Amino acid sequence: MPVLILGATSRIAQAIAAEYAAAGETLYLAARDADEAERIAADLRVRHSATATAAAFDARDFDSHPALIAAAAEAMGGIDIAIVAFGETGEQKESESDFRKALSVIEVNYTGAVSVCEALAAHMAAHATENRSGVIAGISTVAGDRGRPSNYFYGSAKGGFSLYLQGLRGRMRRHGVHVMTAKLGFVDTPMTYGLKTRIPIASPEAAARAITRGIRRRKDTLYYPRFWRFVMFAIKAIPERLFKRLSV
Amino acid sequence: MSTTVTQQLEGWGRYPRISAECVRAGSRRDLQDAIASRDGKPMLARGMGRAYGDAALLSSGITLLTERLDRILGFDADTGWLRCEAGVSIAEIVRIFLPRGFFPPVVPGTRFVSVGGALASDIHGKNHHVAGTWSSHVRNVELLKSTGEIVVCDADHESELFRATAGGQGLTGIILSMEIRLIRVESPAVEMESIRVRNLEEFFEASDAASDWPYSVGWINGLAKGNSLGRGIFMAGRHAPAGTRVKKGPLALIPRRFLSGRLLQSNLLLNGLTARMFNAAYYRKQLRRNIRRNVGVYPYFFPLDAVHRWNLMYGNRGFFQYQYVVPPDPEHRALRQTLSEISNSRTLPVLGVIKEFGPEQHGGLSFPTPGVTVALDFPNQGDRSLSLFSRLDDIVADAGGRVYLTKDARLGRDAFRRMYPDWERWKVVRDAADPDGVFQSDLSRRLGLTDAVD
Numbered sequence: 001m002p003v004l005i006l007g008a009t010s011r012i013a014q015a016i017a018a019e020y021a022a023a024g025e026t027l028y029l030a031a032r033d034a035d036e037a038e039r040i041a042a043d044l045r046v047r048h049s050a051t052a053t054a055a056a057f058d059a060r061d062f063d064s065h066p067a068l069i070a071a072a073a074e075a076m077g078g079i080d081i082a083i084v085a086f087g088e089t090g091e092q093k094e095s096e097s098d099f100r101k102a103l104s105v106i107e108v109n110y111t112g113a114v115s116v117c118e119a120l121a122a123h124m125a126a127h128a129t130e131n132r133s134g135v136i137a138g139i140s141t142v143a144g145d146r147g148r149p150s151n152y153f154y155g156s157a158k159g160g161f162s163l164y165l166q167g168l169r170g171r172m173r174r175h176g177v178h179v180m181t182a183k184l185g186f187v188d189t190p191m192t193y194g195l196k197t198r199i200p201i202a203s204p205e206a207a208a209r210a211i212t213r214g215i216r217r218r219k220d221t222l223y224y225p226r227f228w229r230f231v232m233f234a235i236k237a238i239p240e241r242l243f244k245r246l247s248v
Numbered sequence: 249m250s251t252t253v254t255q256q257l258e259g260w261g262r263y264p265r266i267s268a269e270c271v272r273a274g275s276r277r278d279l280q281d282a283i284a285s286r287d288g289k290p291m292l293a294r295g296m297g298r299a300y301g302d303a304a305l306l307s308s309g310i311t312l313l314t315e316r317l318d319r320i321l322g323f324d325a326d327t328g329w330l331r332c333e334a335g336v337s338i339a340e341i342v343r344i345f346l347p348r349g350f351f352p353p354v355v356p357g358t359r360f361v362s363v364g365g366a367l368a369s370d371i372h373g374k375n376h377h378v379a380g381t382w383s384s385h386v387r388n389v390e391l392l393k394s395t396g397e398i399v400v401c402d403a404d405h406e407s408e409l410f411r412a413t414a415g416g417q418g419l420t421g422i423i424l425s426m427e428i429r430l431i432r433v434e435s436p437a438v439e440m441e442s443i444r445v446r447n448l449e450e451f452f453e454a455s456d457a458a459s460d461w462p463y464s465v466g467w468i469n470g471l472a473k474g475n476s477l478g479r480g481i482f483m484a485g486r487h488a489p490a491g492t493r494v495k496k497g498p499l500a501l502i503p504r505r506f507l508s509g510r511l512l513q514s515n516l517l518l519n520g521l522t523a524r525m526f527n528a529a530y531y532r533k534q535l536r537r538n539i540r541r542n543v544g545v546y547p548y549f550f551p552l553d554a555v556h557r558w559n560l561m562y563g564n565r566g567f568f569q570y571q572y573v574v575p576p577d578p579e580h581r582a583l584r585q586t587l588s589e590i591s592n593s594r595t596l597p598v599l600g601v602i603k604e605f606g607p608e609q610h611g612g613l614s615f616p617t618p619g620v621t622v623a624l625d626f627p628n629q630g631d632r633s634l635s636l637f638s639r640l641d642d643i644v645a646d647a648g649g650r651v652y653l654t655k656d657a658r659l660g661r662d663a664f665r666r667m668y669p670d671w672e673r674w675k676v677v678r679d680a681a682d683p684d685g686v687f688q689s690d691l692s693r694r695l696g697l698t699d700a701v702d
Contacts, residue, residue: 009274009275011274011316033275033277036275036276036277039319039321039333040319042319042320042321042322043319043320043321046320046321046322046323046344047320047344190251190272190274193251193253193272194251194252194253194254194255194270
């Protein structure tokens with residue numbers, strides 16, 4: 001099963017790639033830092049004797065996306081699983097004072113993600129056969145479930161992406177293509193590095209195992225760590241009148 | 249943009265303990281970004297934190313954590329050449345390559361060290377007398393300089409920088425990757441011969457007789473005195489031929505989670521009584537004078553790794569390891585003098601190791617030099633420990649020996665300069681590579697290795 005990972009240099013993406021490489025799958029690693037992606041591909045080739053190719057990819061260069069998908073499919077003989085793993089948290093305060101910063105966050109996390117998903121959807125719909133179905137897995141965040149002052153540019157872009165994936169899921173169903181949304185809570189990545197909290201922080205490797213398991217089981221929406229489903233259920237239930245006064 | 253986080257850091261000896269501003273790098277680009285935005289602050293790369301003292305500590309400055317620079321970049325199964333990033337650990341190399349019939353050319357007493365740290369310390373192992381240090385098996389190293397530029401150093405290109413980086417305590421630049429040649433082994437087993445030795449004479453007899461074994465090391469009882477000075481167990485080893493079966497040791501029967509120093513974390517655990525009991529039991533565990541058996545690589549090379557975080561057993565005050573080498577001497581005067589000084593000192597040498605080194609090759613700060621090395625762990629007893637060490641420093645320096653910087657937390661500048669006469673030559677190369685003195689550590693400040701050039 002050929003696997004395409006977009007945003008392959010994140011620690012979670014690396015761990016997902018390692019899961020698939022260990023299972024003997026072929027990989028295509030696309031990332032903004034193509035040299036880094038190549039080092040990751042080299043690692044998979046040595047550790048797992050995997051077939052892994054690296055390529056440059058810019059989430060904000062929308063026009064380049066169909067060609068990238070075509071190149072990945074060409075290199076691997078098709079795409080069975082595509083994981084949209086890239087993202088940019090940005091700095092909330094900077095985004096508030098400089099709209100170009102906010103725009104970058106929106107373009108990477110929403111517009112760019114939607115652009116590659118559209119290219120993937122077109123490709124997978126055109127190439128779906130009886131024995132080849134395809135999965136698109138988008139990595140989103142629990143921060144997209146409710147807007148908060150501390151990260152609402154990132155949260156709203158990811159939340160929009162989650163809604164987009166929901167719609168795409170229904171659309172792709174008749175093509176036999178499955179769409180999964182992975183909503184991640186705290187995972188030990190640069191985003192949470194140094195975070196002082198009593199809430200458990202999952203390892204990227206554990207998150208990767210949960211995501212690949214979710215893909216295997218054709219989950220629609222995956223929360224990981226799983227307790228976040230209940231946390232977000234409770235947070236979404238707080239009346240706005242009260243929520244806006246909370247400093248969360 | 250690099251996020252810095254203030255963390256409490258300590259070496260393996262848990263002394264000193266500092267608050268450090270840290271950046272965790274996920275890629276070499278993160279390191280370059282951190283250098284570009286360092287805002288005049290000094291920097292230091294830190295791997296797995298297994299240096300005992302302050303070699304991987306930087307009190308005011310930015311500590312670059314390299315644990316996530318852990319990619320293997322290439323491997324040639326015909327020749328054994330492995331190219332990997334600095335944060336790859338020896339544990340990972342053994343885990344991945346032992347099943348393929350390869351083993352690191354040099355391993356220290358723990359497998360939880362990064363290859364970057366292994367080069368920066370120019371580590372030695374039980375095979376030093378035949379294989380030399382880690383850097384003797386490294387063909388090139390990729391170094392990130394304080395200018396943000398990446399240079400590849402080897403024996404021909406930037407050869408002085410290459411040599412100064414080996415044992416250079418991370419002060420020449422940030423080690424990004426290296427090529428190291430793994431050795432072929434036929435099986436994951438080790439043939440081991442252990443001989444009970446009653447004193448130093450018997451140790452040297454056993455060590456001489458085992459000169460054709462690639463691995464040799466002795467456990468030494470630092471509390472033994474007089475005619476028993478140097479009492480211990482000498483252990484020689486070699487990689488076993490294909491198909492060798494091993495017997496599991498008793499520790500293998502205990503579930504992992506019960507083998508943790510955390511469970512025994514106490515300032516009272518190691519006292520005069522327990523130190524004596526431990527040393528006596530270790531000696532008497534071997535009933536016959538001479539035993540030959542086959543063991544796995546883990547119990548042979550990394551016996552202490554079986555107990556997770558064993559350093560916590562020394563409690564909150566931490567411990568010192570005093571590791572030194574003294575040049576060969578038929579009468580072993582300096583060796584006897586140091587061992588007597590230790591056993592008469594009312595300190596508590598808990599665990600000791602002794603080994604004969606082979607030839608020296610280094611760029612100024614590498615530790616091994618021909619002679620005998622002894623390493624002993626002492627619970628931190630404050631002045632009592634420190635005054636013993638300064639008496640030992642005098643004996644060692646007078647004899648033309650030295651202490652191991654990677655294990656050190658307290659050596660003075662004068663003693664250091666007597667022990668490492670090549671330090672100035674090393675510093676010239678270092679200063680040329682990093683003229684602004686960006687790379688520093690608490691150790692380099694203590695020893696005057698990165699002072700401003702006058």
